Amino acid sequence: SRASPLSTCPIFVLITQAKESKTFQAIQEERREQAERSVLISCPSKINENTFLDDLSKHGTINKHFFYNSYGAYAVVEFSSRESIASLKESTNIPAVEHEAAVPFKSRLLSLKWPGSQSSNHPMPKFKVQSPLSINEISQLLSEKDSIDEQLQCLTEALELTEENVRLRFLVCSLLQDIAGAYFPECIIRPFGSTVNSFGKLGCDVDMILDLDGIYATSQKKGSGLSLEYQVKRGASERAVTQSILSVIGKCVDQFGPGCVGVQNILQARCPLVRFAHQPSGFQCDLTANNRVAMKSSELLFLYGQLDPRVRHLVFSVRCWARAHSITSSIPGAWITNFSLTVMVVFFLQQRNPPILPTLDRLKELAGPSDKCVIEGNDCTIVSDLSKITLQQNTDTLEKLLQEFFEFYGNFPFNKTSINIRKGKEQTKPETTALYIQNPFETTLNISKNVNATQLERFVALCRESAWLLQQKEILNQCPDSPWGFAALLLPSVTSGAGVKSRRKRKLEPASSRIKNLLDSLKIKGGETVAKKGNA
Numbered sequence: 171s172r173a174s175p176l177s178t179c180p181i182f183v184l185i186t187q188a189k190e191s192k193t194f195q196a197i198q199e200e201r202r203e204q205a206e207r208s209v210l211i212s213c214p215s216k217i218n219e220n221t222f223l224d225d226l227s228k229h230g231t232i233n234k235h236f237f238y239n240s241y242g243a244y245a246v247v248e249f250s251s252r253e254s255i256a257s258l259k260e261s262t263n264i265p266a267v268e269h270e271a272a273v274p275f276k277s278r279l280l281s282l283k284w285p286g287s288q289s290s291n292h293p294m295p296k297f298k299v300q301s302p303l304s305i306n307e308i309s310q311l312l313s314e315k316d317s318i319d320e321q322l323q324c325l326t327e328a329l330e331l332t333e334e335n336v337r338l339r340f341l342v343c344s345l346l347q348d349i350a351g352a353y354f355p356e357c358i359i360r361p362f363g364s365t366v367n368s369f370g371k372l373g374c375d376v377d378m379i380l381d382l383d384g385i386y387a388t389s390q391k392k393g394s395g396l397s398l399e400y401q402v403k404r405g406a407s408e409r410a411v412t413q414s415i416l417s418v419i420g421k422c423v424d425q426f427g428p429g430c431v432g433v434q435n436i437l438q439a440r441c442p443l444v445r446f447a448h449q450p451s452g453f454q455c456d457l458t459a460n461n462r463v464a465m466k467s468s469e470l471l472f473l474y475g476q477l478d479p480r481v482r483h484l485v486f487s488v489r490c491w492a493r494a495h496s497i498t499s500s501i502p503g504a505w506i507t508n509f510s511l512t513v514m515v516v517f518f519l520q521q522r523n524p525p526i527l528p529t530l531d532r533l534k535e536l537a538g539p540s541d542k543c544v545i546e547g548n549d550c551t552i553v554s555d556l557s558k559i560t561l562q563q564n565t566d567t568l569e570k571l572l573q574e575f576f577e578f579y580g581n582f583p584f585n586k587t588s589i590n591i592r593k594g595k596e597q598t599k600p601e602t603t604a605l606y607i608q609n610p611f612e613t614t615l616n617i618s619k620n621v622n623a624t625q626l627e628r629f630v631a632l633c634r635e636s637a638w639l640l641q642q643k644e645i646l647n648q649c650p651d652s653p654w655g656f657a658a659l660l661l662p663s664v665t666s667g668a669g670v671k672s673r674r675k676r677k678l679e680p681a682s683s684r685i686k687n688l689l690d691s692l693k694i695k696g697g698e699t700v701a702k703k704g705n706a
């Protein structure tokens with residue numbers, strides 16, 4: 171039998187089952203509660219870990235802690251009870267600042283100036299990495315692998331959010347909630363998007379929602395005959411209310427938020443938001459409000475990511491490939507976004523024979539009564555219990571899926587057809603935008619409306635080029651010293667001129683020139699599909 175000794179142990183089996191059956195909501199609640207029992211402490215980098223922990227333990231049991239470097243050294247400390255936080259806050263001093271004035275707001279961001287006992291040469295704490303590997307480092311790492319399948323698995327492990335990074339993200343939301351709570355004590359600040367959808371990579375932004383549903387929940391209870399008097403504004407829309415709430419919170423973050431810098435109110439956007447950098451964590455944060463549909467689409471992507479490990483491997487690979495070729499960008503514009511790319515991968519996996527992923531309509535059919543969810547007239551119901559979903563047997567390798575993903579979108583009829591994961595079928599495009607991907611829950615919206623024809627053409631050209639490259643023996647020859655397999659697909663493209671110039675010159679010349687030669691030979695042989703897009 172292949173079973174390891176551990177898996178035959180009944181306790182172990184029990185634990186894995188319990189872990190697997192946790193719903194998205196349950197996971198979020200657990201993380202959120204954990205964050206509320208945590209503090210963030212700026213500390214000297216030569217800190218004596220033992221004395222540091224001894225001192226903090228005076229306030230209660232510490233469940234977990236870790237150190238990291240951002241703009242200086244920091245520690246995240248999780249206590250087992252919230253009372254410890256109150257006790258710790260009691261014992262803190264208000265800092266004396268010279269020539270400057272501090273706004274007295276007690277937060278859970280603390281700072282420790284003294285490294286602790288210096289007597290013996292104490293060991294330095296281990297600092298957990300919070301930043302992503304560079305493309306060159308990734309390329310190096312992948313080239314040491316034995317197969318493309320191993321490369322794609324390794325890529326996910328190298329890029330995905332670590333346990334510590336996720337904790338830090340929830341902690342930053344929780345710290346923000348303390349600030350927003352000054353106005354709205356019942357509010358909850360929840361992360362959404364790639365922080366929670368299982369496709370986040372180290373270094374990605376923290377998308378947050380200011381959730382005020384707690385206020386509505388209490389006012390719904392019948393009984394006293396009293397109702398709350400709200401400030402009512404004549405003619406104001408829901409959007410205007412969201413804007414005014416965010417503008418106040420934005421101001422609060424700017425004035426009172428320790429470590430929050432570069433606060434920008436972007437209230438005129440389709441989805442109004444407050445953008446800022448949280449310096450102690452190094453995170454770029456986007457705070458929105460009244461954005462419950464986006465939370466639901468994060469849950470949907472999370473669910474798809476859990477159903478089959480190949481989903482995450484393929485999404486991470488495609489996102490990494492797209493970033494390497496400047497198909498996606500950190501600046502907003504006419505480019506394809508990571509969200510769109512993820513939905514494209516899901517759609518592709520629904521098209522396999524047999525399908526690897528079920529349609530969104532199927533996920534709705536499987537939902538139980540408690541899963542029912544309607545947001546602003548949109549039915550956002552999806553099953554929350556993963557064990558209700560049965561998958562068909564499909565044994566495609568990652569290499570095959572990657573190859574066929576590129577072929578699929580390299581030849582997709584984008585001019586007439588839209589991508590629809592609800593039906594899992596191609597549909598006729600309702601309008602003439604270059605790329606039409608139906609929003610999973612707000613079905614009259616296109617999530618890739620921003621994409622222009624040039625950007626779509628670049629994507630298609632790169633898909634074709636990569637599909638072609640994956641068919642070349644030279645690419646598939648393992649070579650630990652130069653990029654091969656997936657790593658070779660990350661090299662500067664020879665077909666998209668503009669992209670190459672703008673990118674930094676890489677040290678990977680030998681393989682790059684090899685691929686260039688391969689491509690040149692293709693052009694000579696009349697491979698016009700690749701060559702004709704030369705200036706796209």
Ligand code: CTP
Pocket residue numbers: 362363364365367370371374375377463464465467468507508509616617618
């Ligand atoms: N979203 C949406 N419609 C859009 C864009 C975004 O519903 N047109 C929602 C999605 O749920 C998405 C979330 O907003 O996951 C956050 O958007 P964004 O930050 O652009 O995408 P992420 O998935 O977080 O990916 P990234 O790592 O690039 O931040």
Ligand code: MG
Pocket residue numbers: 363364365374375376377
């Ligand atoms: Mg995001």
